[in-house]
Amino acid sequence: MSTSTGARQEPTGAGRTGARSPGRMPAAETHRRPYRPTTKRTWFLANREYRAYALREVSSVVVGFFVFNLVVGLVCLHRGLESWQWWVSLQTNPLNLTLTVLAVVMSLVHATTWFQATPKIIRIQRGTRYVADFWVVAQHYLLLAVFAAVVYFWLGGL
Amino acid sequence: MTESSHGHPGAGASAADGVQPVGATAEQPEPRPRRDGAAAGPEAGGTITLQVLRYRPDREDAPYLQDFEVPWRTETSVLDALTWVKDNLEPSLTFRWSCRMAICGSCGFMLNGEPKLGCESFVRDYAPGPLRIEPLANHAVERDLVVDLEPFMASLRAVQPYVISDDRHPVPEPGNRQTPEQMVAYGQYSQCINCMLCYAACPQVGLATDFLGPAAVTLAVRYNKDSRDHGADSRLPILDNEGGIWPCTFVGACSTVCPKGVDPAAAIQQAKGATAQAWAAEFILPHRGEGR
Amino acid sequence: MQTLRTDVAIIGGGGAGLRAAMAAADTDPQLQVLVISKVYPMRSHTVAAEGGSAGVVGEDDSLDRHFADTVSGGDWLCDQDVVRYFVEHAAEEMYQLERWGCPWSRRPNGEINVRRFGGMSQPRTWFAADKTGFHMLHTLFQTSLKYPSISRLDEHQALDLVTSNGRVAGVVVYNQRDGYPVFVEAGAVVMATGGAGRVYAQNTNGSIVTGDGMAMAYRAGAPLRDMEFVQFHPTGLPGSGILITEGCRGEGGVLLNKDGYRYLQDYGLGPETPIGSPQNKYMELGPRDRLSQAFWHEQQAGRTISTPQGEAVHLDLRHLGRKYLEERLPMICHLAEQYVGIDPARDPIPVRPAVHYMNGGIETDVTTATSVPGLFAVGECASSGLHGANRLGSNSLAELVVLGKVAGQQAAALAAEDPVGASSSLRQEAQDIAATYLVMMGRGTEAPARIRRELGEALESGVGIFRTGDDMAATARTVRELKERYTQVQVVDTCPVYNTDWASTIELGAMLDVADVIVHSALRRQESRGSHTRLDGFTSRDDERFLAHTRAHFRASGVPEISYHPVTITTMPPAQRAYGAAGKTADAAAAPRNTEDQGAAQ
Ligand SMILES: Cc1cc2nc3c(=O)[nH]c(=O)nc-3n(C[C@H](O)[C@H](O)[C@H](O)COP(=O)(O)OP(=O)(O)OC[C@H]3O[C@@H](n4cnc5c(N)ncnc54)[C@H](O)[C@@H]3O)c2cc1C
Numbered sequence A: 001m002s003t004s005t006g007a008r009q010e011p012t013g014a015g016r017t018g019a020r021s022p023g024r025m026p027a028a029e030t031h032r033r034p035y036r037p038t039t040k041r042t043w044f045l046a047n048r049e050y051r052a053y054a055l056r057e058v059s060s061v062v063v064g065f066f067v068f069n070l071v072v073g074l075v076c077l078h079r080g081l082e083s084w085q086w087w088v089s090l091q092t093n094p095l096n097l098t099l100t101v102l103a104v105v106m107s108l109v110h111a112t113t114w115f116q117a118t119p120k121i122i123r124i125q126r127g128t129r130y131v132a133d134f135w136v137v138a139q140h141y142l143l144l145a146v147f148a149a150v151v152y153f154w155l156g157g158l
Numbered sequence B: 001m002t003e004s005s006h007g008h009p010g011a012g013a014s015a016a017d018g019v020q021p022v023g024a025t026a027e028q029p030e031p032r033p034r035r036d037g038a039a040a041g042p043e044a045g046g047t048i049t050l051q052v053l054r055y056r057p058d059r060e061d062a063p064y065l066q067d068f069e070v071p072w073r074t075e076t077s078v079l080d081a082l083t084w085v086k087d088n089l090e091p092s093l094t095f096r097w098s099c100r101m102a103i104c105g106s107c108g109f110m111l112n113g114e115p116k117l118g119c120e121s122f123v124r125d126y127a128p129g130p131l132r133i134e135p136l137a138n139h140a141v142e143r144d145l146v147v148d149l150e151p152f153m154a155s156l157r158a159v160q161p162y163v164i165s166d167d168r169h170p171v172p173e174p175g176n177r178q179t180p181e182q183m184v185a186y187g188q189y190s191q192c193i194n195c196m197l198c199y200a201a202c203p204q205v206g207l208a209t210d211f212l213g214p215a216a217v218t219l220a221v222r223y224n225k226d227s228r229d230h231g232a233d234s235r236l237p238i239l240d241n242e243g244g245i246w247p248c249t250f251v252g253a254c255s256t257v258c259p260k261g262v263d264p265a266a267a268i269q270q271a272k273g274a275t276a277q278a279w280a281a282e283f284i285l286p287h288r289g290e291g292r
Numbered sequence C: 001m002q003t004l005r006t007d008v009a010i011i012g013g014g015g016a017g018l019r020a021a022m023a024a025a026d027t028d029p030q031l032q033v034l035v036i037s038k039v040y041p042m043r044s045h046t047v048a049a050e051g052g053s054a055g056v057v058g059e060d061d062s063l064d065r066h067f068a069d070t071v072s073g074g075d076w077l078c079d080q081d082v083v084r085y086f087v088e089h090a091a092e093e094m095y096q097l098e099r100w101g102c103p104w105s106r107r108p109n110g111e112i113n114v115r116r117f118g119g120m121s122q123p124r125t126w127f128a129a130d131k132t133g134f135h136m137l138h139t140l141f142q143t144s145l146k147y148p149s150i151s152r153l154d155e156h157q158a159l160d161l162v163t164s165n166g167r168v169a170g171v172v173v174y175n176q177r178d179g180y181p182v183f184v185e186a187g188a189v190v191m192a193t194g195g196a197g198r199v200y201a202q203n204t205n206g207s208i209v210t211g212d213g214m215a216m217a218y219r220a221g222a223p224l225r226d227m228e229f230v231q232f233h234p235t236g237l238p239g240s241g242i243l244i245t246e247g248c249r250g251e252g253g254v255l256l257n258k259d260g261y262r263y264l265q266d267y268g269l270g271p272e273t274p275i276g277s278p279q280n281k282y283m284e285l286g287p288r289d290r291l292s293q294a295f296w297h298e299q300q301a302g303r304t305i306s307t308p309q310g311e312a313v314h315l316d317l318r319h320l321g322r323k324y325l326e327e328r329l330p331m332i333c334h335l336a337e338q339y340v341g342i343d344p345a346r347d348p349i350p351v352r353p354a355v356h357y358m359n360g361g362i363e364t365d366v367t368t369a370t371s372v373p374g375l376f377a378v379g380e381c382a383s384s385g386l387h388g389a390n391r392l393g394s395n396s397l398a399e400l401v402v403l404g405k406v407a408g409q410q411a412a413a414l415a416a417e418d419p420v421g422a423s424s425s426l427r428q429e430a431q432d433i434a435a436t437y438l439v440m441m442g443r444g445t446e447a448p449a450r451i452r453r454e455l456g457e458a459l460e461s462g463v464g465i466f467r468t469g470d471d472m473a474a475t476a477r478t479v480r481e482l483k484e485r486y487t488q489v490q491v492v493d494t495c496p497v498y499n500t501d502w503a504s505t506i507e508l509g510a511m512l513d514v515a516d517v518i519v520h521s522a523l524r525r526q527e528s529r530g531s532h533t534r535l536d537g538f539t540s541r542d543d544e545r546f547l548a549h550t551r552a553h554f555r556a557s558g559v560p561e562i563s564y565h566p567v568t569i570t571t572m573p574p575a576q577r578a579y580g581a582a583g584k585t586a587d588a589a590a591a592p593r594n595t596e597d598q599g600a601a602q
């Protein structure tokens, strides 16, 4: 076990005057000397919950890169055939492929974690009960499925 | 904030090396069979090492961990173990407690890094140990396991946690009617015991010093959602503020650790939603700001 | 020494103290009101009350019935003027709490719901699920934040009152956070420090319930009244003493002995009521003292259940079903699961009696004034005359707010008309008082934890559910001895901030004073009444000699000075106190005679 450092220090810190106290007399000198722990820079690695949160946040960065890539593609398309072909060839670059695969994974992570969180934001009261979290989440998956189907058939119809 | 003779765990204690049993010699109740580290059977028990954070402002510049060897039985709570240390080994060990039934909110500690109520956590779940007991994270430490609650008390006052009536809604005599449905709208948010576990769990409380924090925001939402209250407008500027609800990045840890199922994360997200709505309403129909 | 001046100082931030503070602020917004509490107000032990708070509502009930239940429940030791005032104002205060936001449980149409409670002839107990005290306290505390004239000294422990020419002029407190004493000069002081259940080993109370205010007032010259009447609650968890609310029985829970038999029918509480239809004042809904006594007899007869934490009986809630239990008694389900590993929907809960409530306290009249000018007392620390020899469940929470309001108004009126001027001699006295306590740090040889444990055991054995002269005398001697040892009590800790070693040792001093009064008051009462029941020849009530309040005065040396003074009886003369079938006939005979006569304050 550890032992006390034994250093006896005179109390520091100023006297607290009556924020909470109605008096007019000067406050006696405080013996408070609170220790203020600081938050570590790596706090987001501390436990599973924080790590999951960090992953959710990071996932949006990767998705952001992916969207940026698409925007570049659009700009190239607009510029003409030559630059479009340059962009298409860029897509086969291993780095870009990795990014795309990662983006798929991360957007799934992002979507599922957000869906999981939606019952906290959307609360539907029916009588004296709330609609179970499961149904709120399920609704989101249902919406996603419908949306995906629409996009799919729209593309398929092209 | 005191100790008492209640809840002594039973068996023979041995002070950790170097710990002076101060006062009378450590009490040695009748010996019981020891089963170190046994899972929580009906008759589990043994001894465990507590590693308790010590910080005495008149003596030390920084906290350190002190070990105590403590006997326990099935029903020994972590709080019982601490009071046993205070009564038998180290009277100067300081921690808050009162009700020992998880309702007064005094006894929040970090147990092996997780915020928990000491009176509602049991040694059997940490056997064979060691069990590290520290003051709640994200708080200034006044002494040993006692943290500074004044910032929270200021947040509490700031959110106007009381029924606000207005001229358009006179209070009916003798009282209001409120259906069970209307009660459910705020019921969960009225269960908060101000135990500060959610503050200890929230990284944003540690990073953004002026964040109102989960419990205070929850209380604002509790009144906003009460059919008897008409103060949402008055609370809006406190919530919709840099130090109000916006530091929340929706980590969600507050709701995970809450011992009363209050779900402060939900309350905060709903406050964000309501604030955004009020903001949009103001944008579309300026100065109609009726809030609710 | 730091000195603060305030008009009204309220010691205690529980239900009684907070209600008094708001009433004082409402009476005169110009006055400074200061609430002093050794814990943050929302930690006060009011928070632990589960069952509910009485107040007559609805056509089936009447003020007279509430009055009669209270007086007979108190075994005619109630001051009837106080009871009358109380029943007339209880519902009004419940509605006040409602308007302040208290989440009272409701009927489907939005009206207030009430439940049955032990000793009450009608359902009249307002409840907020099974967290009534929690919701009342938080509502009061949060509402008090609205008042600009109310300030607080949180985590400040009051040490002693300061008097000037026999009038209370302030209080010396210790600021735990900053680590220094403070003298609070006040025009009026309200004592609202709660009970003293911690003097017993097995109790339902929190660690802060140590009788500090009773001891402070007692030392300042105010008598403690009826202190021998200590209420045992029949259903605490064995070992921890954690309360399993009477609301469980109000909802239909039944008590079973080892043979699964509803033993209460053998103790004058029958006939047995069918399971699932509880009936007021019968069986499990009899008063607390009777139920605790029945347990004792069963234990003597070997019909209780042995658990690792001691003897117990079973509280069976299984027939209520999981859904109902979770709606009406959610906290009980949680407590049973956490602390004894039992799911009440599947298994019965082991319970046993534990000390719960001090029926006595600092003597006051219906205006909450004590006999020391400038000092008021309210809540569990006071003996207003409402509870007599046995408090009915749910009358205490209501008392906090009904009389809390009176205390605030009275204290404000006094402070406004007769403020205490600053005087340097008072400050010197305050300084001296602080010094006598501060000097305890780092001194002594007697371990306080040990004295505390021996005290708790001594009271259990001498002034428990049943009492005999010999046992009480033995306990009186033990208390003396412990007081003697306390003069050498050891405080190891010398740190000025949050010195809980020192603070709890001061509390122990208060507990010793209170215990001394309990046992000496009990010794002198040679009868059985309410929660004071003797086995040694004084087994029945003796109105001839003891229809009187016990009054204990402090004496600097030796035992408390005990005297008696009359009970105020207005409309309901003493009659037999009976429950179950016997109660029915007795009730008819004892109904208040003249209900026109309001029994106004005398
Ligand atoms: C488990 C339990 C359940 C109960 N259930 C019910 C029920 O269902 N219905 C009912 O009617 N009654 C019930 N009671 C009784 C009732 O709750 C109490 O009698 C009541 O709450 C006491 O309130 P109070 O305001 O007098 O004191 P408390 O709430 O105990 O408050 C005392 C205050 O005084 C302060 N204080 C004490 N000493 C000092 C000091 N030296 N210096 C500064 N401050 C000090 C404390 O900090 C605290 O703020 C129950 C009691 C218990 C223990």
Ligand code: SF4
Pocket (backbone or CB within 6 Å): B191, B192, B193, B194, B195, B196, B197, B198, B199, B214, B215, B218, B254, B257, B258, B259, B260, B261, B262, B263, B264
């Ligand atoms: S919200 Fe939950 S964790 Fe936070 S203070 Fe309230 S009860 Fe404690």
Ligand code: FES
Pocket (backbone or CB within 6 Å): B097, B098, B099, B100, B101, B102, B103, B104, B105, B106, B107, B108, B117, B118, B119, B120
């Ligand atoms: S002691 Fe009250 S919550 Fe733990």
